[in-house]
Amino acid sequence: MASSKSKLSLREDLTCAICFELFKDPVMLDCMHHFCRTCITSYWRTVRSPVSCPQCRKQFPSKHFQTNYLVAGLVDKVRASSSSASVKYLEVCTKQLKDCLESQRSVKDSYVKMIHEDKEKMDKIKRIGADLQSRVHSDFQALHNFLRAEEENMMEELRREQEEMLSGLERHLEALQVAMRDVEQNINTLRQTASSVQQSVLVELPELNSRPPLQELQININAFRSKRIAPLQYIIWRKMFQHLKPGPAPLKFDEDTAHPSLQLSRNKTQVVESDNMTNYTCNTKRFLQCVNILATEGFQSGSHYWEVDVTNNRKWDLGVALESANRQARVKLCPENGYWTLRLRNGNQYSVGTQPWTPLNVMTSTSRIGVFLDCEESKVSFYNADNMELLYFFSGGPREKAFPFFSPCLSERGQKAQAICILHSPL
Structure with missing residues (x-):
């Protein structure tokens, strides 16, 4: 640190007060102040006689100065020392910059690789996701189709059974209505005949409408209802189980491979x-x-x-x-x-x-x-x-x-x- 400060102080002492740079071809005035030959010459051209020192303002009868070879030698040494240090400093800086650049390039390359891998993973996930969605949809569609077909079959069977019972009842009802009319007609005929008998008029028994007697139509409504009031979901599930792909395989043990115990x-x-x-x-x-x-x-x-x-x-x-x-x-x-x-x-x-x-x-x-x-x-x-x-x-x-x-x-x-x-x- 002390060496660095002394170098800085010496550099200041060897700096021209006019151009504020290291002396170039230093000359000394009679007042012992130093300047660059070009700087003092140019300065004195701008002022009227008598000329003076730009630093201490001492006046001189003539433009007189002398070359200071000792100071010139010191300036050369300082300039050489500064140049060497600068080179070394630049080398260090350059190496640090190069290392930092390589590090950043390496980080960038790793990021580029990760970005590429992430994009590939995203594409793969999308492809797999689309395939899985298609499979899930297909599996559920198969179940939906099975359930829909079972529902349609069951509803059709229900409608058919209901229609058969209703049709039977309608036919039986029509037959009963016809039989009822016949019976009512027979009743009227018999009443008229009975009136004639009461008037002591000999009459023959009238000919009546005769049909085979109708029996009550046996329809088991409770059976019709009970057939549908059942564990329907379980029944359908048992049927659906036979159509699962894959369903539990009906495996059997192979005794030819079994350990003897x-x-x-x-x-x-x-x-x-x-x-x-x-x-x-x-x-x-x-x-x-x-x-x-x-x-x-x-x-x-x-x-x-x-x-x-x-x-x-x-x-x-x-x-x-x-x-x-x-x-x-x-x-x-x-x-x-x-x-x-x-x-x-x-x-x-x-x-x-x-x-x-x-x-x-x-x-x-x-x-x-x-x-x-x-x-x-x-x-x-x-x-x-x-x-x-x-x-x-x-x-x-x-x-x-x-x-x-x-x-x-x-x-x-x-x-x-x-x-x-x-x-x-x-x-």
Whole structure:
């Protein structure tokens, strides 16, 4: 700091009082003040004799000055020193500016990239949104069409039944009216005949209008009403359930893939761990190391959904397995090994079969698990089928034939083995 101040003071001492710059060819007057030769010469031209010092106003008899080589040397040194410092300062400034410019360019490039990526994401979201809206509209349109057709059919059936009953009653009413006229005519004829008899006139019994007697028309109005006063929404829902695409697939367990300690129900929709190993034939389809089993039907196109009842089970593995997955060795159930699974441990610890396991925060326990396989999109999704809450989905699902996968897992010591059951309806 002191050096900087001394340099500044020296520069001031070597500055011309006329042009306020460093001396150029400095000369000294008799009063010992210094000026640039050109500056003092020009100044004295503008004044009348006697000439004087521009700084102290001392007058001189003549225009006399002498070159001061010492001051000239100092000026050269100061000018050289200032020039070197300026160069260094400019170099530092230039580097700082260059670094700052590069930094700003880098920031700009990153912003340009992010803007491009955001625009691509926006376009992608719009495309996906349009596709999803089309799918949602199509699915609801199918339901609307089904409900509309059911309503039209039911209304037409109702109108037909009503028309048949009304037409029957109208015909019966017309017949009754005709019969009534005949009876009234017979009554009048008989009255006239009775009057003749009272007057002691012998008369023959008149010929009366005779028709077969009409019976009361039996129409069960209560049955007509009760047929329509029914759990209509539930009835229609049961019919609509058969048309859902995809609806719960009527899967069955494939006993040829079952681990020997698994026991199947007669209808092949329920499986439970057994203490007794069953006799089995050795084949590449069968699981031998883990208590796993597949469904009989595999999928490699379309979309498919199925539900599994896991009530009271404290541990299980569910999902999808490639047809080519290794079933003879004990492997981790993850996509790298051909498995896309969701698992439960200790009754409340849910996790996804990834490397490593991905824990899930499931707030409410589930009694039914829904599995959705979209072969066209290569996606596997898991739902809490009690409320259809999405639990997890794999975006990179199987790209070849895959089978529904199930494992009731080995039961804990002292605990009763619990069965898992494939559901064919949501009830």
